[in-house]
Amino acid sequence: MLRQFFAYYRPWMGLFWLDFGCAVVSGLLELAFPLAVRVFIDRLLPQGDLALTVLAAVVLLAIYLVNTGLMAIVTYWGHKLGINIETEMRARAFDHLQRLSWRWYDTQRTGRLVARVTRDLEEIGEVAHHGPEDLFIAIMTFLGAFALMVAIHPGLATLTAVIVPVTVALVIVYGGRMTDTWRSIFSRLGDFNVRLEENVGGIRVVQAFANEDHERDLFSRDNANYRRAKLDAYRIMAASISINYMAMRGIQVIVMVSGAWLVLRGEMTTGGFVAFLLLAGVFVRPLEKIAAVIETYPKGIAGFRRYLDLLATEPDVTDAPAARPAPRLTGAVRYEGVGFGYDPSRPVLRDLDFEVRPGETLAFVGPSGAGKTTALALLPRFYEPTAGRITVDGIPVTDLTLDSLRRQIGIVSQDVFLFGGTLRDNIAYGRLDASEDQIREAADLARLGPMIDAMPHGLDTVVGERGVTLSGGQKQRVAIARVFLKNPPILILDEATSALDTETEREIQAALDRLAQGRTTLIIAHRLATIRHADRIAVVADGRIAELGSHAELAAKGGLYARLAAA
Numbered sequence: 001m002l003r004q005f006f007a008y009y010r011p012w013m014g015l016f017w018l019d020f021g022c023a024v025v026s027g028l029l030e031l032a033f034p035l036a037v038r039v040f041i042d043r044l045l046p047q048g049d050l051a052l053t054v055l056a057a058v059v060l061l062a063i064y065l066v067n068t069g070l071m072a073i074v075t076y077w078g079h080k081l082g083i084n085i086e087t088e089m090r091a092r093a094f095d096h097l098q099r100l101s102w103r104w105y106d107t108q109r110t111g112r113l114v115a116r117v118t119r120d121l122e123e124i125g126e127v128a129h130h131g132p133e134d135l136f137i138a139i140m141t142f143l144g145a146f147a148l149m150v151a152i153h154p155g156l157a158t159l160t161a162v163i164v165p166v167t168v169a170l171v172i173v174y175g176g177r178m179t180d181t182w183r184s185i186f187s188r189l190g191d192f193n194v195r196l197e198e199n200v201g202g203i204r205v206v207q208a209f210a211n212e213d214h215e216r217d218l219f220s221r222d223n224a225n226y227r228r229a230k231l232d233a234y235r236i237m238a239a240s241i242s243i244n245y246m247a248m249r250g251i252q253v254i255v256m257v258s259g260a261w262l263v264l265r266g267e268m269t270t271g272g273f274v275a276f277l278l279l280a281g282v283f284v285r286p287l288e289k290i291a292a293v294i295e296t297y298p299k300g301i302a303g304f305r306r307y308l309d310l311l312a313t314e315p316d317v318t319d320a321p322a323a324r325p326a327p328r329l330t331g332a333v334r335y336e337g338v339g340f341g342y343d344p345s346r347p348v349l350r351d352l353d354f355e356v357r358p359g360e361t362l363a364f365v366g367p368s369g370a371g372k373t374t375a376l377a378l379l380p381r382f383y384e385p386t387a388g389r390i391t392v393d394g395i396p397v398t399d400l401t402l403d404s405l406r407r408q409i410g411i412v413s414q415d416v417f418l419f420g421g422t423l424r425d426n427i428a429y430g431r432l433d434a435s436e437d438q439i440r441e442a443a444d445l446a447r448l449g450p451m452i453d454a455m456p457h458g459l460d461t462v463v464g465e466r467g468v469t470l471s472g473g474q475k476q477r478v479a480i481a482r483v484f485l486k487n488p489p490i491l492i493l494d495e496a497t498s499a500l501d502t503e504t505e506r507e508i509q510a511a512l513d514r515l516a517q518g519r520t521t522l523i524i525a526h527r528l529a530t531i532r533h534a535d536r537i538a539v540v541a542d543g544r545i546a547e548l549g550s551h552a553e554l555a556a557k558g559g560l561y562a563r564l565a566a567a
């Protein structure tokens with residue numbers, strides 16, 4: 001894991017060495033003060049030479065000025081290194097999310113995913129910066145101070161070093177527990193985000209059912225769980241910080257008493273004694289940081305693990321190694337013995353067989369949950385069939401690149417998703433480089449013209465999150481306009497089941513009819529008008545095509561379709 005982590009430093013080695021170099025020099029300069037004090041007390045003070053004393057002060061001041069500059073560099077450029085790595089990781093995570101399949105998203109909670117790309121990576125960025133830098137400064141000052149203490153008095157230096165195993169033991173005992181605790185905190189925070197995200201997203205339902213109290217109870221439970229997990233962490237921190245503090249101060253007292261005893265016996269100069277005390281302070285400072293390390297590192301590690309897990313998740317549906325871009329399709333679609341189940345042990349589709357000619361409209365009807373939506377989700381390869389194959393223009397869809405296949409299929413689904421921008425942006429989503437005239441034309445074809453003209457800002461009207469400021473019928477028409485712009489040879493339409501008034505229904509029907517002209521259209525039909533317009537009708541039942549034919553043929557047959565039509 002550490003190797004994977006350090007791989008992210010590779011593009012920023014210049015910055016890394018700058019940060020590293022400045023941190024090391026800064027650490028070493030910290031040792032200048034105790035040495036200067038020793039020289040001052042033992043040599044300059046007895047000579048009574050004021051000029052030399054002033055010179056020493058000037059030199060010391062110069063050293064601190066340099067150190068101030070170094071610290072500024074370390075703070076800014078070090079953080080820059082951290083944020084560069086964080087940005088790169090975030091870009092990779094986002095890129096990966098774009099490629100992951102529907103099957104994976106079916107099992108995810110948005111709140112958790114958002115937390116992974118935001119907070120988790122922020123924690124990693126902190127460690128990316130502070131990790132190595134703190135470590136270098138710590139090691140340099142620690143070793144430097146120890147070497148100087150040995151030079152002053154080896155015995156006393158060894159006594160001071162007794163603190164090291166105590167600190168190491170603390171890291172071993174509490175570090176692991178802290179990692180677990182942080183993982184638990186992140187998980188609680190994830191629950192929390194999910195709850196909040198769903199509550200805010202579903203607030204209209206909450207209020208419609210007057211379930212605010214119920215929601216508050218659920219939220220309180222998550223809130224309390226989070227609090228408990230945090231308290232666990234603080235308990236560990238309290239224990240480690242206080243034990244560490246006691247050990248540090250204990251060792252200082254021992255050094256002071258022993259040092260004083262050595263001075264009294266004439267084995268150490270006063271300057272040496274004071275310098276030793278100051279060096280002992282520098283020596284234990286990195287160890288004092290241990291509490292901060294115990295808090296910061298496990299957070300970063302927990303976040304980095306989750307980041308690696310995300311990147312390690314492979315999309316279920318990918319381009320085959322020999323996949324080629326699809327030529328412009330005429331739109332012949334064929335399902336041959338297609339089987340599929342979200343859960344392999346519970347098949348939704350078994351042996352689905354049908355063929356649609358270019359330009360033909362095939363309507364799918366059948367009981368709710370029969371698998372109509374599922375069957376059509378296999379054509380753009382949102383899911384992969386478990387049996388059989390699907391071809392377009394005689395080419396298996398798996399032989400084509402996903403991108404080129406999906407660019408030739410237009411989809412208008414039941415619940416239209418609009419982005420929170422303007423009407424223009426939402427329509428242009430069908431073709432990002434569309435001109436103003438093309439957008440306008442698509443809007444007119446989708447019968448959005450009069451609505452846009454009536455809006456105060458026309459195409460620049462902001463539609464609110466998910467298009468909340470538009471009516472259901474308006475959203476549908478925006479979705480249709482998008483597909484007009486995309487201009488694909490194949491269409492998948494999932495008709496809205498929600499009741500629209502007859503006028504709107506007629507408008508949408510007219511827009512859809514227009515859209516379907518000259519395109520192969522697979523439509524999940526709920527309205528009799530749509531069904532009558534279709535060239536042929538496929539009745540889906542029990543994961544198969546139970547009946548297939550024109551309205552007249554099927555009605556005359558007196559089977560399932562005749563019963564559905566009568567109902």
Ligand SMILES: Nc1ncnc2c1ncn2[C@@H]1O[C@H](COP(=O)(O)OP(=O)(O)OP(=O)(O)O)[C@@H](O)[C@H]1O
Pocket residue numbers: 106342343348366367368369370371372373374375
């Ligand atoms: N993402 C999913 N994960 C697991 N099961 C699913 C998923 N989507 C649908 N199902 C199940 O697959 C079956 C077929 O659903 P599908 O949506 O294809 O039916 P449908 O014929 O389109 O129904 P309707 O007419 O009500 O829209 C149902 O039993 C449903 O519960």
